[in-house]
Every structure is written in C-alpha cells, then in structure tokens.
Amino acid sequence: MSVVITGATGHLGRLVVEDLLAGGLPADQITATGRDTAKLADLSGRGVSTARADFEDPASLKAAFQGADTVLLVSGSEVGKRVDQHRNAVQAAKDAGVGHIVYTSLLNAAESTLVLAPEHKATEEIIRASGLPHTLLRNGWYSENYEQQLQQARETGTVLTSAGAGRVASASRPDYAAAAAAVLRDPAAHAGAVHELSGDTAWTFDELAAAMGRVLGREVVVDNVTPEEHQAVLTGAGLDEGTARFVVGLDAGTREGELSSTTGELSRLIGRPTTPLVETLGALV
Numbered sequence: 558m559s560v561v562i563t564g565a566t567g568h569l570g571r572l573v574v575e576d577l578l579a580g581g582l583p584a585d586q587i588t589a590t591g592r593d594t595a596k597l598a599d600l601s602g603r604g605v606s607t608a609r610a611d612f613e614d615p616a617s618l619k620a621a622f623q624g625a626d627t628v629l630l631v632s633g634s635e636v637g638k639r640v641d642q643h644r645n646a647v648q649a650a651k652d653a654g655v656g657h658i659v660y661t662s663l664l665n666a667a668e669s670t671l672v673l674a675p676e677h678k679a680t681e682e683i684i685r686a687s688g689l690p691h692t693l694l695r696n697g698w699y700s701e702n703y704e705q706q707l708q709q710a711r712e713t714g715t716v717l718t719s720a721g722a723g724r725v726a727s728a729s730r731p732d733y734a735a736a737a738a739a740v741l742r743d744p745a746a747h748a749g750a751v752h753e754l755s756g757d758t759a760w761t762f763d764e765l766a767a768a769m770g771r772v773l774g775r776e777v778v779v780d781n782v783t784p785e786e787h788q789a790v791l792t793g794a795g796l797d798e799g800t801a802r803f804v805v806g807l808d809a810g811t812r813e814g815e816l817s818s819t820t821g822e823l824s825r826l827i828g829r830p831t832t833p834l835v836e837t838l839g840a841l842v
C-alpha cells in the first residue's frame with residue numbers, strides 16, 4: 558500500500574504522517590509532500606519518501622503522485638485560489654493512475670453558508686466528476702483555531718466575538734488527523750463515503766471563555782458584539798477591511814450554527830472520544 562500526503566509541511570498533514578507511522582505503516586510506503594521539501598527533511602531521515610508537490614505546478618503533482626494507491630489531498634491554505642489548485646491535484650491524481658483520493662473538506666460543505674464552504678463544495682464536485690474512487694472527510698472546526706483569542710484573553714480577560722449564541726463542535730487537529738489516517742489505512746472500506754466530522758460536544762462562547770479562564774488561571778468573559786461593532790473593532794486594531802470582513806463572516810456562520818453539528822462520526826472513526834476543548838487550549842498556553 559502506498560500513500561501520498563499533500564500539505565505534509567503543515568500541521569494536519571504532518572500529524573497524519575506521524576499517525577500512520579505510529580500505527581505501523583512502513584515508512585517507505587508513505588510519501589510526504591509539500592512546496593518546500595526542506596521542511597520534510599526529518600521525515601526523510603526516518604525513511605519516509607518526500608517529494609515536492611505544488612498545487613500551482615501540475616508536473617510536480619503528477620510526479621509526486623505517480624503509482625500511489627491513495628492520495629490524501631489536504632485542502633490548501635490559500636483561500637480564493639483553492640478551486641483551481643485542487644483541480645490541478647485531482648487531474649494529476651487521475652493522470653498518475655492513483656487508485657483512491659481522500660479530501661479534507663468542510664463540515665456540511667454542500668449546504669453550509671460558511672464563507673469557506675464554496676471552495677470545498679466546488680472541490681468535492683471536481684472529485685466526483687473525476688470518476689476516481691474517493692472519500693470526503695468533512696472536517697469541522699479545529700479547537701486550535703482559538704489560539705490567538707486565547708492569547709488575547711490572557712492579556713485582556715475577554716473573548717471578542719459576534720457569534721452570539723452559536724455553538725461550535727470543535728475537535729483537535731490530532732483528532733482529525735487520526736480520522737484521516739484511519740481512512741488511509743483502509744480506503745476501500747470508505748469508498749464513496751462522506752464523513753461529517755466534528756467534536757463530541759458543541760460549546761457556546763461562554764463555555765469557551767470558561768475553558769480559557771481555567772487554563773489561564775484568570776477570569777475570562779465574552780464580549781459579544783454586533784457584526785458591525787466587530788468589524789469596527791478589528792479594523793480599529795489594524796486589521797485590513799477584507800480580513801476583518803472574513804473574520805466577521807466566520808462568526809456569522811458560527812452564529813447560524815454552521816459549525817455546531819455533533820454527528821459522532823469522528824469519535825466513531827478514531828475509536829475514542831474527541832479531545833475536550835479545555836485539553837487542547839491547555840496545550841496552547
């Protein structure tokens with residue numbers, strides 16, 4: 558069995574490689590890829606194959622994917638460019654004779670109003686149209702996404718949000734990585750599957766503040782503002798208009814419950830409960 562992982566220079570891809578190795582998959586059956594292979598040197602030293610694969614360079618993708626049984630396409634991080642980039646990756650997988658493609662999508666990607674959803678939905682459609690056997694891992698929110706707010710809470714004792722009473726069923730990156738690794742170990746068992754993955758518990762921002770308070774050892778309260786006020790505070794703090802709109806847009810989706818579904822599929826796939834929010838925050842302090 559040979560597995561190629563894109564985005565292995567990033568957090569999630571790296572964790573998937575580590576999970577596969579820890580689970581006993583021989584290192585020479587894994588190819589870790591990224592734009593900058595220097596970041597993969599330590600994995601290479603442990604016997605993992607490494608290759609340059611840039612979503613903007615189809616030839617690099619085809620060469621990296623050649624002969625692979627399975628490719629894990631970790632969604633790229635350049636929001637706005639990803640449909641074309643992912644199309645390049647899917648075409649390369651087809652051209653390279655890959656047997657199965659696994660894609661890290663977004664929770665409820667087909668219906669979600671979250672600002673991030675359209676690129677994931679479009680990528681899913683490209684994968685379906687390719688005719689390749691595939692599995693969609695619709696990842697919910699990472700608990701680690703709150704690292705910056707945690708640092709702000711440490712300094713100010715507040716968590717700024719316009720997410721209102723919206724709930725977030727977040728899980729840790731290692732949880733999502735473990736799910737991807739489980740699928741990669743037996744892709745045929747997940748052919749055609751759409752896994753809606755999220756944490757076991759959907760928390761409110763009051764609960765987020767309480768969890769931050771616990772790990773920081775200080776009182777933390779929520780500063781729940783309107784979207785207009787949120788935009789003004791963010792731009793006033795130096796964020797450009799577009800980035801501020803994006804952040805406020807994410808909170809709008811959160812307020813509407815787009816990150817709140819608790820399907821239980823993630824804990825079922827990894828065979829254990831998902832990591833509690835407070836545990837992930839505690840590791841970030």
Ligand SMILES: NC(=O)c1ccc[n+]([C@@H]2O[C@H](COP(=O)([O-])OP(=O)(O)OC[C@H]3O[C@@H](n4cnc5c(N)ncnc54)[C@H](OP(=O)(O)O)[C@@H]3O)[C@@H](O)[C@H]2O)c1
Binds near residue numbers: 591632
């Ligand atoms: N569900 C969530 O809460 C959530 C949160 C954040 C991100 N995400 C999504 O999940 C993905 C993985 O998360 P993460 O935490 O591992 O993100 P990350 O640490 O930013 O890693 C992103 C990976 O994508 C690679 N990449 C970006 N552009 C590329 C290109 N043009 N060609 C090839 N590779 C490219 C990066 O390579 P370089 O090392 O060269 O930059 C990196 O390896 C993200 O990319 C994003 O799509 C989801």
